[in-house]
Amino acid sequence: MDANSFFNIGNLIAGILTIGIVSFLYKDNPLYKFCEALFVGISAGYWLVIIIFTVILPKLYDKLVSQEYVYLVGGAFGVLMLLRLVPKISWLSNWALAFVVGSTAGVNLIGYMQSNGMNQVKNTILPLWTGAWGSSIGNLIIVVGTFCGLVYFFFSKEHKGVFGGLAKVGILFLMVTFGAAFGYTVMSRMSLLIGRMDFIFGAWWGLIR
Amino acid sequence: MRREVPLIITAACGFIFIIQFFIPHPPLNRIQDVFNDWVNIIAGFAIVLGILNLLRVNLNKMSKKSKGWPYALFTILGLLAYVVIGLAFSGGRSFQNPGTAFYWVYINLFFPLNSTMFALLAFFVASASYRAFRARNKEATLLLIAATILMLGRVPLGEYLSGWLPSGWRLADLSDWIMDFPQTAGQRAIMMGIALGIISTSLRIILGIERTYLGGD
């Protein structure tokens, strides 16, 4: 049967599940609750299969079979993580958690300092006169906006006087930022719905090609 | 043991990853590579932990016949069915290839359920725009104006409405300008603020000052 046919069993199931979820907009109902429960179960099943085939088998089992026994330690930490489910010895999972947390803290400290700290400071030091009005105003806006935005986030000093004035300018820049974020969020959310409507009216009902 | 060993592990891992950045030579780079691989394995097991916990919670719900327990049954059945399909009926390690049972369930169940769940947000964002988005003060008005210019500038409607304006002043140009300059400035300030927070929190964790991740034990 044609993959784009209404009676294609896959399309039928996908369509019914789509309608089940969308029915929540009218009101909460058993079909929606069933779809929601199924989604949670299938997602969990999906992840479990993925982890077995993409992590546990190639990165642990295959390594041990090729006698790279250093990976036994990683496997042991992994098993310790699972002990969180056993209340009496769940404290052992903290060792595995500490490994991940410590590693993450180490890479994040350096990474964020370099990329989001120093690199951003470096690229905010811009010439305020470039020879052209357009780029000069643009550079001025970036320098002033970044500086005033940072002043606003400095809450250790009261926002009064000149400092308060700079913080107020910072708020204006942040409002533009949040307005842009809202506009883009609307765009993104509408895109999600457009995709589903394309499936319903295109692949399933065949009304659009 | 319960507090000291995790704190030592945290500090050791943190310092190795930091020092290796500055001294990317043996043996530190080899140690970092091994630690990196272990983190990937532990991350995998952490996901397995979450799934087992989900199973436990839903089995509890079913055994106690709590409110909504039949739905817990569907969750467990969905989980077990997909795991069995993936492990036993999908060709082993090439389980994700088109034509396998695992792929069929992904396309016809997982994909529509996942997508439609998030597609509902479109309706809620429209409802929120109508009910809550108010120009109560000048800051909110500025936010609203920026949002409107961007929403119009990012779709062809903006080209139609402002096509008669000179180049550089049309809605698409204005929205690009807003993104390139004031928005970038504000976003950069937020980015740098978050970076400072992450740096200080990471330092506190490595030095053992921040211990909340160990829980109440």
Place this chain on the structure above:
Amino acid sequence: MDFWQKLLAVDRRVIFALVAVAIIIPFFLNFPIKITVSPPVNAVYDYIEKLPTGSLVMISCDYDPPSAPELQPMTETMLKHFFLKDLKVIILGLWPQGSVQANIALEVVMRDPILKAKNLKYGVDYVNLGFTAGNEFVIIRMGTDIHAAFPVDFNGTKIAELPLMQNVRNFNNIAFVFNVSAGYPGTYEWVIFGVDRYRFKLGAGNTAVQAPLVSPYVQSGQLIGLLGGMRGAAEYEEVSHYFGKAMGFMRSQTFSHAVVIFFIIVGNLAYFMTRGKRT
């Protein structure tokens, strides 16, 4: 209740219905779309155009089905561009669904008659490394040894056995990376743990929610360019002339934005008209 108060109290299901109509109706209309291509999108296109034939490029698909309407067209157009430029492509995903979505994109792209004629071979012209857990640690590991980060590919084959991967060790062998991202891990992590550590060239395609968050990276040069949301996908289709679904979807996007702006205006009007009556 007067007219404005009734308007403020309207059932939200009416709003939902209007949104649905605004999205559905454009599917049945065929009005022309005018898209101007922005500099960040042009920058990505120009960079790829300048890559020598046979260069190795990487595309990391870090998204899941909900983001597919925005990002799937980007992935398809990008893959088409890579193959038509005779570049060798390594596909991977830091999200498990990403590598599956990439495979779906490959299926669509390979239907193109020009690409069919090229007779592209898996393992020689392109590979799909699949997914592995670890988020930013995977990026860091790829910087030292891609074979260690991804021991097997999407099909479970050892990547050392694939001809394309024989001489690929780390990012030094990759001319360009394109990241299609919907969240964490994504473009942020690629910049912080990839670009600034290993100094390779990165372009990005993001969902519209994430695009503003990474815009400072475009100004700083950490990103060569950025495709933001469905509009970015449509712009890339426009500049490359490889047309897919994004251009068509922009019709619904137009109507939906108009409806939301209408709601904002009417909601505020009703608010101001009833403000005196509430106090």
